[in-house]
Amino acid sequence: MSSFPPVSExxxxxxxxxxxxxxxxxxxxxxxxxxxENRPLLVKTGFDPTAPDLHLGHAVLLRKMxxxxxxxxxxLFLVGDFTAMIGDPTGKKATRPQLSRDEVLANAATYQExxxxxxxxxxxxxxxxxxxxxxxxxxGLIRLAGSYTLARMMEREDFRARFENHEPxxxxxxxxxxxxxxxxxxxxxxxxxxxHDQLLNLLVGRDLMRARGLEPQIALTVPLLVGTDGAQKMSxxxxxxxxxxxxPREMFGRTMSIPDSLMWDWxxxxxxxxxxxxxxxxxxxxxxxxxxxxxxxxxAHDLVRRFHDREAADEARAEFDRMFRRxxxxxEIETRAVPAxxxxxxxxxxxxxxxxxxxxxxxxxxxxxxxxxxxxxxPFFPLPCASDALLLKVGKRRxxxxxxx
RNA sequence: GGAGGUGUGGCCGAGCGGUCAAAGGCAACAGACUGUAAAUCUGUCGGGCAAAGCCCUACGAUGGUUCGAAUCCAUCCGCCUCCA
Numbered sequence: 001m002s003s004f005p006p007v008s009e010x011x012x013x014x015x016x017x018x019x020x021x022x023x024x025x026x027x028x029x030x031x032x033x034x035x036x037e038n039r040p041l042l043v044k045t046g047f048d049p050t051a052p053d054l055h056l057g058h059a060v061l062l063r064k065m066x067x068x069x070x071x072x073x074x075x076l077f078l079v080g081d082f083t084a085m086i087g088d089p090t091g092k093k094a095t096r097p098q099l100s101r102d103e104v105l106a107n108a109a110t111y112q113e114x115x116x117x118x119x120x121x122x123x124x125x126x127x128x129x130x131x132x133x134x135x136x137x138x139x140g141l142i143r144l145a146g147s148y149t150l151a152r153m154m155e156r157e158d159f160r161a162r163f164e165n166h167e168p169x170x171x172x173x174x175x176x177x178x179x180x181x182x183x184x185x186x187x188x189x190x191x192x193x194x195x196h197d198q199l200l201n202l203l204v205g206r207d208l209m210r211a212r213g214l215e216p217q218i219a220l221t222v223p224l225l226v227g228t229d230g231a232q233k234m235s236x237x238x239x240x241x242x243x244x245x246x247x248p249r250e251m252f253g254r255t256m257s258i259p260d261s262l263m264w265d266w267x268x269x270x271x272x273x274x275x276x277x278x279x280x281x282x283x284x285x286x287x288x289x290x291x292x293x294x295x296x297x298x299x300a301h302d303l304v305r306r307f308h309d310r311e312a313a314d315e316a317r318a319e320f321d322r323m324f325r326r327x328x329x330x331x332e333i334e335t336r337a338v339p340a341x342x343x344x345x346x347x348x349x350x351x352x353x354x355x356x357x358x359x360x361x362x363x364x365x366x367x368x369x370x371x372x373x374x375x376x377x378x379p380f381f382p383l384p385c386a387s388d389a390l391l392l393k394v395g396k397r398r399x400x401x402x403x404x405x
Numbered sequence: 406g407g408a409g410g411u412g413u414g415g416c417c418g419a420g421c422g423g424u425c426a427a428a429g430g431c432a433a434c435a436g437a438c439u440g441u442a443a444a445u446c447u448g449u450c451g452g453g454c455a456a457a458g459c460c461c462u463a464c465g466a467u468g469g470u471u472c473g474a475a476u477c478c479a480u481c482c483g484c485c486u487c488c489a
Contacts, residue, residue: 167484167485168484168485229432230442230443238432239415239432239433253441254441256440256441256442257441257442258442259442259443260440260442260443261442261443262442263442291440292440292442293440293442294440296440296442297440320441323441324440324441343455356451356452356453357452357453357454358451358452358453359434359449359450362434362435362448362449362450363434363435363449365448365449366434366435366436366448366449367435367436368434368435368436379455380455394435395434395435395436396435396441397441
């Protein structure tokens with residue numbers, strides 16, 4: 001008797017949201033073997049822990065790993081402590097900085113701490129690729145390099161683009177896909193997961209495995225999540241990310257700010273809602289039977305619940321309604337003491353609501369600043385003495401209570 | 406090894422020795438309209454100053470020429486191209 005669910009059921013879950021599967025047939029076949037022999041598949045995912053703040057973009061891949069876990073397969077969380085020191089060139093227009101070993105290990109620890117919000121910690125095996133890669137030595141590395149060609153490497157769009165644009169490509173960057181592929185050889189992985197941009201790296205792994213007489217791994221990729229700007233892939237440096245660690249309010253609000261057209265992707269990739277149900281909602285919104293705002297709020301609620309808890313999600317939603325639908329203010333606003341009679345622009349800048357006094361003046365003149373709901377256009381407006389705190393509002397979302405005295 | 410090119414604000418990209426805090430685009434921010442969506446329109450977009458002006462800092466780095474340098478010169482650093 002097998003402990004694994006039927007293969008068709010497994011396939012459905014595993015292929016949800018996937019971009020590439022090389023190949024679907026071999027995945028099915030291997031799942032069948034696994035089920036027949038009652039042996040879990042070995043699923044490898046490499047992490048290059050350069051950015052310790054996880055965001056929803058990372059969640060897509062972690063969720064795919066979680067799917068394999070749910071089905072009873074062995075999921076390896078491979079810390080690329082060796083490869084991180086090389087710096088993965090994928091998708092970068094510039095050479096990545098090479099990190100020290102200590103930085104990498106510290107990042108990896110932070111990374112994992114957050115990853116357990118999505119992955120089942122007890123079912124995750126953690127390995128570090130320095131274990132075998134540092135043993136490889138110069139000779140081993142050169143031999144490894146001998147099994148691939150420059151032409152094949154240059155098939156990669158990011159390398160090619162950089163080459164054609166006369167941008168630098170360091171030799172060490174060419175070694176990255178090879179070392180990553182070597183990990184698969186070493187682990188004899190059945191499946192390797194990665195973002196869509198990793199496809200070529202995963203395929204290098206297949207080639208290297210085949211060359212050594214191993215059954216090549218199945219490459220399965222997930223899409224790169226588009227960020228809150230609706231245009232570029234989610235990334236902290238582009239400011240379009242929602243971090244696992246963001247507060248419920250922030251997570252809810254930032255989700256509400258995504259373009260409507262994006263919410264279906266997010267639904268599919270970040271939540272468990274049935275694909276059929278997603279399609280149904282989409283049809284309803286398109287026909288005007290459902291409000292896109294409400295559908296998006298459900299999504300936001302779902303995400304907050306997932307990364308915080310149900311209560312936090314309820315609160316975030318209620319607060320959002322209060323603030324933005326009814327023009328109210330948030331529950332908790334920090335209160336600061338400020339000198340009475342000080343000019344408004346100085347107060348705003350000095351309390352950090354704006355980055356500079358010049359910016360404060362401009363915003364006031366543009367009508368972006370309100371005191372207790374009253375628009376004030378004079379930057380030199382002196383803050384009156386008041387027994388109660390005054391509510392300062394700058395733009396739509398910056399609030400502060402000040403108590404002049 | 407030889408020859409040449411290039412380095413400007415978050416990004417791309419103009420820039421004649423003075424009129425350059427530096428065109429234009431993107432992004433961002435604010436206002437209007439809204440659903441903190443999209444689209445559209447308007448404005449802002451180094452810092453300081455009760456300010457249509459003045460001052461400070463800034464065009465890879467350091468020096469220099471000049472009354473005056475993003476613009477010219479030297480050295481250094483980074484990057485690229487061609488030839489070998």
